[in-house]
Amino acid sequence: MHRMSLIRLGLGLILILCLRWEALVASNSYPEIGDEIRSLKVWPEGDSIERISDGEVLILDFFAHWCGPCLTVSQELSQWEKESGIRVIPINVETRKPEKTIRFMEKAGIEKAYFDEDHSLSDKLGVYSLPLVALARVEDDRILILDWYETFPGVSSLAQRIDYHLTREQSGYASNKSDADQNRRPAKSYARNSSLDGEIARNSIGIEAVGTFERFSSSDIQIDNTLLATEWNGLQWVSAFSISRNRSAIDYTPSSRDLVGQGASRSESSDQVSLNLERIHNPRLSFLYSLSIYDGFTDFRSVWLDEFYRQQFEPVEGYQEGDPKGHSISLGGRYEYLPATALLEVVTGFQFDRISPAYEAAPFQPLTRGLSEVDTAFVRASSENLLSPRLRMKQQLQIADTTERDLRFSYQCDLNYAATESLTIKGSLGLTRESSAFDSRHLGVAIERNLAGGFLLSLAGRRYDDSGEIVDPLILSTAAPALETTQYGMGLSWSGERLAFKLLAGRYRSDYDALPPISFQFENLYQDRRWSVLRWSGSYAF
Amino acid sequence: MLLWANFLGGCSTIPIHEQGLATKPNMAFGESLGGAFDSSVISQIEPGSGIGNGGQAAGCIACR
Incomplete structure (x- = not known):
């Protein structure tokens, strides 16, 4: 009994x-982040971020010197940026201990990092854990989050996802800019759930x-x-x-x-x-x-x-x-x-x-x-x-x-x-x-x-x-x-x-x-x- | 009690830029007390210790 x-x-x-999870996921959405990205500053000098062109694909790499797994992710991304030309924006979320951040950047091969001075970007996106990588695209002066990775899937999977989004756009499927659902899907689940589209490799x-x-x-x-x-x-x-x-x-x-x-x-x-x-x-x-x-x-x-x-x-x-x-x-x-x-x-x-x-x-x-x-x-x-x-x-x-x-x-x-x-x-x-x-x-x-x-x-x-x-x-x-x-x-x-x-x-x-x-x-x-x-x-x- | 403690302590999210100390490697609970007492042997001696699976955590199952 x-x-x-x-x-x-x-x-x-x-x-x-x-049941509770389903309710939460249903309300999960990712906002436009144009203003927040443009307000990023070069770390630690404080200069404004360079111009971001319409149509450009961006990889946002959130990191902090105390985040051990971030080092591997940033190393892969900075190397990939040099090889592929895809723009990676490393965003430092920890402004204390600048000497440790400089050491981190040297190890990761990051030449220039940015920081979210008033935390507006991380607050708006809901960044609560590291490492975190987001795939974004500039469309009509808006910056839209396409994918969101709390577990880094590797650069080959990122490349596949970029091809996937560009193909969808070329075929007209995603060209309807009023189709906000395309950008408000629970993209967090892309990171680990390949069943959504079958295109994410099951990387180890x-x-x-x-x-x-x-x-x-x-x-x-x-x-x-x-x-x-x-x-x-x-x-x-x-x-x-x-x-x-x-x-x-x-x-x-x-x-x-x-x-x-x-x-x-x-x-x-x-x-x-x-x-x-x-x-x-x-x-x-x-x-x-x-x-x-x-x-x-x-x-x-x-x-x-x-x-x-x-x-x-x-x-x-x-x-x-x-x-x-x-x-x-x-x-x-x-x-x-x-x-x-x-x-x-x-x-x-x-x-x-x-x-x-x-x-x-x-x-x-x-x-x-x-x-x-x-x-x-x-x-x-x-x-x-x-x-x-x-x-x-x-x-x-x-x-x-x-x-x-x-x-x-x-x-x-x-x-x-x-x-x-x-x-x-x-x-x-x-x-x-x-x-x-x-x-x-x-x-x-x-x-x-x-x-x-x-x-x-x-x-x-x-x-x-x-x-x-x-x-x-x-x-x-x-x-x-x-x-x-x-x-x-x-x-x-x-x-x-x-x-x-x-x-x-x-x-x-x-x-x-x-x-x-x-x-x-x-x-x-x-x-x-x-x-x-x-x-x-x-x-x-x- | 568990839910009440969660309600009191677990309903606020700490912003990422304040998580530097809390995310130190040894702050994780994979090993409690620095691994000092994560011992499968201690539960052989102390019948009330450890929250393990099944009968091994149920004390003197052979006693009469």
Whole structure:
């Protein structure tokens, strides 16, 4: 019942997003910008822009020195201008730090840039994100926006679009200057949606490969997590494929009061394959699909408990060796309800887990096996907002319904604050509640400092506590008692043009409340631990 | 609560010429807290941490 309600709720929210988008797109239009372009000034001298002739095709290239992707776009366009003769107008939107803008222009090969002194052009066009390229044409002393690219499609596609518009004009289709709809079409969608006219090539925007290794080690447990991923960014699809391995190596030590168990070393791994697809319907709306499959023990606790039950009950009829595996599937939508500054995402999905079960034996009774298959349905809504020129916020709310459990609500809020150009402060708050049985809270803070040469230094601390998972202390249970954890660490990262890496080292402590006496056999599973944390990641953009 | 916070904080658009600080690479949410706690391992230890998919985020699914 709960599961179906959750799925219905998720699908309903996605439907609302779609309807809302259609309403907004219907009102999308681009005005004439003749006066605003003519008021552009040469940067930084302040001279007026040169004469713009009737019939001329213009490429408007909005950039700022702090916009990394703008550099590639401006480089391509300035080179193309020299080769093709098409006039490119680079428009600088950031007038502070002129020395950085000059460096940007030198790198991009821009000989002359302009600036929008009173922001009238960017305000009228609604420029809220960079890089941004617009294709315009001068007709009867008016300057009309023909196409609009929030994701740069490459100069070959631009050339195709120019030919397309000129061909339409020569054939008389667009020669009717009173046909304002030709210029008020939702041209933003040209950037990524070739289905409108079939003429935009599905260019690859980029491919990135990522590798991550993480190790948590304590006196009796070592957990290694390795992930290799690749992401392909196209005009219409973004796809990410990853394979990961989680390895849990434990020194199993039974309770001193356990008369059957004996110490053992055990290592188990789980391998996971994930595929995430994003279908870019237009620059505002994307549809999200994901599929994930794993095989093996996903966490050290299930390895510890599996070893415990194996030692206790392996000779007993009815015992089966654990063989955990599972899969998940999800779908959703992401809608940018304010251009480049605010988005809302809703994802709903289902997960199946086959787990290594618990066992219970009573005198003169057959062995009783606990739950071995678990279904979970979930709905997750998240939003990102730019609250001020310095503050970004992300929020996530998830509702999950798992077999034989109450609904679990999880909320997380992340805040990123740019104190200065080189100093960023980040905060994170999380709350989870499952009926009256379980509550948890966590709070974290990180300070990041940009150093010379593309390096970034970060210091972070975090605290977590929960109420414990034990519902009834009078019943033997493998559930965890109340937990408090503290983590602190230091990280160093470096980003180059294509290559980036990050190294983080820290300490982590996990302290449990005492177990109820009846559950004494799990006292070594839920013992206090001091962990060393090491995390390394690297990426390369092709 | 989520919608209310969005209503309070997310309904104004920041002009592009004021977005220089907010668009710094490390202001994005791909990694929270500088990557310090984007850990798949932490959710193995803390049953209430992480908003992931399905059962893995639902706590002690094998507990009784």
